[in-house]
Amino acid sequence: MIAEAGLAALWLATALAALQLALAFGLGGEQGRQVAPIRAVAVGQGLLTILAFAALVAVFLRSDMSVLLVAENSHSQKPWIYKFAGAWGNHEGSMLLWVTVLAIAGAVVALFERRLDERTLSASLGAQAALALGFFAFLLIASNPFERLDPAPLDGRGLNPLLQDPGLAFHPPTLYLGYVGLSVAFSIAVGGLIRREVGPAIARAMRPWVLAAWIMLTLGITAGSYWAYYELGWGGWWFWDPVENASLMPWLAATALLHSVNVLAARGGLRAWTMMLALVAFSMSMVGTFLVRSGILTSVHAFAVDPTRGSFILVLLTLYIGGALTLLALRIADVKEGAPFNIVSREGGLVINNLLLSVILGVVFVGTLYPLIAEAVSGEKLSVGPPYFNSVASPVALALAALMLIGPQLRWRRDSAPILPRLAPGLLIAVVILVGSIILWPAIGILPRLGLVLGVGLLPASVMPLFGRSLRRTPLAVWGMVLAHLGVAVAILGMASDSAFTREKLAASRPGDTVSVGPWLVEFKQVMPAAGPNWTALEAELRASRGSGVTVLKPQSRFFPDPPTTTNEAAIDTSWNGQLYAVLGERDEQGRWQLRLWWKPFVTLIWLGGILIALGGALALLGRLFRERQQRRRVEEAYE
């Protein structure tokens, strides 16, 4: 019953999306194009989609095995949190979540957007409805989450044990809020281009959505990276895997868009660039969704390898992105540019920022697709992995970091004041670190070294915009920018430190042996059996010390019966200056256990940096929202 109700809600939501699109296109004449009915329909669509998703969660929580999706992906013995998260731990469920976020975003815009001109809002809601319609169709036709299974099995196949983890409950919904949140920027840009209204008003309407989506993407990617790091047991945090790249590309576009939309909102400049980025960002989200679900690229992450579904999404993609880009190409001549600016100016810095971010985006795009392109052209199979991406993207990213030493402090339009005093703190510290690092650690590579240098240099440089201002009167948005840029510095430091200073030790040990890694002495005490709610394991007890105190680490080799899988549960000890990471392997024929130990100095800075970046964004978002509410109140008071 619940499943059928969910499916019915989905059909109704689709019908409303069609209605919304028709209204926006002019059904019902001038009356119909009034924004009020369109708003109502959008809200209805959002509510119905939420109902559909709630129905899916309900059948998972009740372990209703007569629903095919539950039978294939869940098990009655699972802890309830993983039954809940299991609703989106598969293709159909996650696609329903994707569409739900799309519909909710449209509903929220319909409910709260007051700044935009009514006709532009109608056009934007129409665009959002068009997006929703295609993806609803995809769900109903090719990925029905509510399909029944008759006869119902006694119990389900279980959820992949790698996914039974709190990180899973957090990572996909966060990412989807990000990916799909960018759809609003896309729709507003389309609406603005249709109505030839590309100005600061559009940027101000778009900005909170871009910020919110970008914050979510930052958190989602950070969480995903940390989850892979501690769950997969190989000590790495980014592999440039196609699915990882699929999540990074929208983030890169969104970061560029974020900076660009600020220029448009504040100065009226960078109009064409901002519209283009708004379209590209969500296009990258759709491309990412396609790459992950079509099976055309091999990846440890990819689920649902189904070329038919892939073709469906490809058609949607071509229509939506093709349509939007054609619109852009045709209307861009009408877009009046703002006043020109000097290259040494805030706008100039932001333009170069956007250029560098776009280059990184382009490189990741080309690198991810190149094996496909090469094979299509020559029949040769080749692989493009970390060696390519690291050597090509890192220098550009470091150039961007160097730009950040001065960019945020430049004045608008033309900065003729002396640069050196503002650049000095960051630059001086960078030079000191450069020299110091060459003396202390001559053997580390050039990229990690530059990462250390720029990371430390960016710490004071990020804070410089606060100098010479009354701190109490500084807008929250500026604090947000400072915090976000600090976060970038911290993340770069973490990455550089991990790259330069990680120590690894592989040891075949017997209980009683001691292994040394970095500053640590690790004593292998014993291996004991252990058990959990749906797994059994062999657990090693390791006692690690460096100087004073002993830390106990208990890495496990876990076995899940449903479906039968073995996983490594790494044991990690976090201290102020790094993480000690231990993995238990097999036992060899002489009774020695394979231990893999890493000492990773300051590696947690990577994810701490990501969180700071997201926090900075949140501060900026709050700052803007408060300011707008203040301004609106003032306007209302003035009219009394």
Add this chain to the structure above:
Amino acid sequence: MKRLALLLALAAAPLRADSDLPSASWANQQLPDQRQEAAAQALMEELRCLVCQGQSIADSDAELAGDMRALVRQRIAAGEKPDEVRDWLTDRYGDWVSYRPPVEPLTWPLWLAPLLMLAAGALLLRKRFRGRG
């Protein structure tokens, strides 16, 4: 009759994708010379596991990956340079087995992409800026 015998034989067979033998000795043992081990480790992170869904041989638990790690370590310990070991493997499996794409006409667009994009961007933007006066 033959089919039945075959089915019985299959039914009786252990359903494994893995051998009974332990990992090769050098699959999980670091070379005593630190610099050689570092070079071997760097190379292992760039070689692709043949039986995995997208992992390097350094990160994979698969047996063939372990055997390839053993091969890499032994050859480097014997004095071969990492590039020579990589070439030996791409000789046998093609460029697919190396995560570092080769630099050849087929991959020039790939390696030149960043420069080309920077140049294209700079070209597009040159009209944006007013003079420095």
Add this chain to the structure above:
Amino acid sequence: MSRLVRFAPLLILLLFVAVVAWRLLAPEDTKIRSRMTGRPVPAFVLAPATGGVSGLSSTDFATGQPRLVNVFASWCVPCIAEAPLLMEIKRRGIPINAIAVRDKPADVAEFLQSHGNPFDRIGADPESRVQIALGSSGVPETFIVDGQGVIRYQHMGPIEPGDVPLILREWEKAR
């Protein structure tokens, strides 16, 4: 902004769609073929895989007569399915050598006992060294090596009834 620049993003989209559509229509063959076809068998010497059989060396191939070499293992389930077909091929007079990958002598003996022994020689490859040298990426695989010791053909996966004519044809070509 010039026409070219305005439509460039659209062009990039169309190229992307073309490449991706090509892949959707012609799905990837995920097998990694050996690059050693057309080249001499690499030099190797392998001990006997179990009691009562001879070991295998690269010199056993340049004998003037083409031979098959079957890369297998006792723990490999498709190898069991393939065994009767190898017996059939042997019956037709085609000599077959074998390489037992990551196997224990007792297990190999049991395998030969249960499923027959169509092999002239069986070499033991406990660390997959020769398997890798041949560019083989899994078990079972069968290579056809001609009389001068040059690898002429690689068959990946078990030999199925439909494959036998193909194997025979390739063997004829190698003579």
